[in-house]
Amino acid sequence: MSILILAACQRSAPVELPELARAPYRPDSGNLLIQCGSLIDGRSDEVRENVSVLIEDGRFGRVAGGFAAPPEVPVLDLSEYTCLPGLIEMHAHILESFEELVDLTLYYGYSLDDFMEKGREYSQLSIDAGFTTVRNLAAYYGWADRELRDEINRGESIGPRLQAAGFYLTIPGGGGDLLEVGGSEDAIPQHLRMGVSRSTEQFRRNAQTAVDGGADLAYGGIPGEPEMTAEDIKAVVDVAHTAGLRVAAHAHGAQSIREAILAGADTIEHATYIDEKGIRLAIEHDVALSMDVGAGDWMIEEGRKQGWIEEFLRKTIETTQVQRENFKKAHEARATIVYGTDVSIYPHGMNAIQFAYMVEWGMSPMEAIKSATSVAARHMGWEDRVGAIQTGLFGDLVAVRGDPLADISTLEQVEAVVKGGLVFKAPPGKTR
Ligand SMILES: [Zn+2]
Structure with missing residues (x-):
């Protein structure tokens, strides 16, 4: 016929x-x-x-x-x-790349134009790779991701639909702050530290600034040991949820994961050391896990070639393995997992390499596809638009x-x- x-x-x-x-x-x-x-x-x-x-x-x-x-x-x-x-990428840094990871102080001298130029290039690479929607978990240069989002939405450059967090909400020296160990806070331009907060009240104010300035979500950093307190996270959640926005929480440690879920975070980024209790809480609270299980092998291989510090490599190998095992456990327990890869720590445009790892570690191909389509859309609040x-x-x-x-x-x-x-x-x- x-x-x-x-x-x-x-x-x-x-x-x-x-x-x-x-x-x-x-x-x-x-x-x-x-x-x-x-x-x-x-x-x-x-x-x-x-x-x-x-x-x-x-x-x-x-x-x-x-x-x-x-x-x-x-x-x-x-x-x-x-x-x-x-496809939907739930965890990107679309104005930054691994090339600067070796020396984060390079960013101190970058203008907004420098970041935008890179952002346009990486946006094009995302589109070429099939990722038409990207959740950008903050920019070092405050609001650079909003600028990029609006430029794409005006049709002036080619790129994915962007959700922009605007800037990192973090304690001084925490994940998302460019303060190097032993460095001086005065050396860092203020536009790179818009979300650095020293008290719960300041977290609340900075979250409100993000909301008022047109952020699509709030992103707080809680790496390793808990950094933001439970009260800090609650303050951010309170402001964001009142405005109808979601909160993504960067959390590696079992305790910080539990605290972030209980404080009302909507997705847990990395979730490296999530334990059984954390998995149970995530399911109970309908919190999605965004576990970047794809990048480790690339980083280790590249790191060896480039002679990265042995300590960093050893840690990457260790956390990669643990995270993958916990991914498997979380998936077997039927926790919701969305497709977040932390692209920037490996080259933009390679976002899809994570699919194979998700399948290797227990997902069916259809589940992996849904994690980057309908399931991702639901957990970014865009199920009426994409996915x-x-x-x-x-x-x-x-x-x-x-x-x-x-x-x-x-x-x-x-x-x-x-x-x-x-x-x-x-x-x-x-x-x-
Ligand atoms: Zn990240």
Whole structure:
């Protein structure tokens, strides 16, 4: 039947190819029909074959069987590909990269333009990799991620839908502060320390500044041993939740994880040393774990090449192993795990390498895909916008050759990327 329709189409007017989007563009304005060989919609476990996905004014319209194309809509032929919803990265630092990790004081001299230039490059790489939505867990340069978000939303540069945290909420010298051990606070420009707080009251004020300034979420750092007190976290949660925003808590240690959950955090970042009690609490409080189990091997390999400090390497090897074992335990206990990779500690655009680790450590391929689509969307409060190929949501779709359910690593080779119905990447010959 579909062959007949195709033949009929070929005899009438030739199919119009979509244009490849270039900046500047009008975001979420695309009208497009996508013919998918297979389709994974991000919510259902079912895989559909030979499906046409219509996008109208940037949003998904009808999803129907067969390849019948309505006239006057450009057609993106992905009939030899598997289509999935645009992927979601829950833990990125999109204006920063591992290249500066060796010497964080490099940032002291960076202007906003320096950060923005990098941010634009990394945003393009995220899109090329199929990550059309990214939660940015703060910027060293206060509000740089908001600037980048707004620039992309105006269609002036190409990048994912960004949730911006604005700046790190942290104690002096904590995770997210650039204060080097033994360094002087006076040496650091104030714009790099907007969220550094010395009391619960100051955490509350800084969280309010983030909310008032247009942050999409709040991000607090609680690494290793607890740094922010339970009261500090509660103050941030209070301000953010009152404004309808979520709170991401950076927590490695078992105790800080428990405290962050009990204080009302919505996602736990890293969760390296989470214990059984922490897993139970996360489930009870519907808190998602964002465990970056993918980056360790790359860091260790790269670190050896670059001669990183042995102590740092030893710690990375140790925490990588522990975190993966705890990932497995958390998943077996049915805790919710979202796709957060901490991209920046390994190269931007390689976000998808984590899928294979999540499957190796216990997830089914479909579970891993959902962790980066519908499940992620729900835990970032954007389930009415992204995370599924479903009527009414933004027309964000990616495609790979082959079957990601048989080989999850195919997601590392995304060949087509559509965001808001605009085509940002396509196989050769499929666009004009
Ligand atoms: Zn991070």
